[in-house]
Amino acid sequence: MESTTSELLPKESFVQISYGELLNATDRFSSSNLIGASGFGFVYRGALDQIGDVEIKVLNLVNPGATRSFIQECKALKNIRHRNLVKIVTCCSSIDFQGNEFKAIVYKLMMNENLKKWLYPSQQTSRSEFNLLQRLRVAIDVASTLDYLHY
Incomplete structure (x- = not known):
């Protein structure tokens, strides 16, 4: 039996979001x-009033x-609380305006974009690459996160 959206996220933090x-x-x-x-799928930046x-x-x-x-990601992320992991806010399982099934997961925005952009800056950006100490700190943070997820 397939889980419903309300079963995927904790009741106290569940914010209902529509396709619209x-x-x-x-x-x-x-x-x-x-x-x-x-x-x-695709990841978009957005702003929601609430x-x-x-x-x-x-x-x-x-x-x-x-x-x-979608179901596995919602179940896995609903109880995770770690400073290096993006927080899931809610999910949307609905029908779009053309009558097609629609599913989305909403996360808090990562203010510093993604790690790949920082480790491998493109030639169009003015960001300099991380030095050795900064890369070591990133590696330690990644290891800490993996340890948290594993245990």
């Missing part, structure tokens, strides 16, 4: 708000594993 609110928050999922992509700045991972449900990934 996510559509407005991302300026209709505009490419100018696209900040990343994964095997199961939450503030967020990242919205919209699943590509054409991919056969997307719905299962």
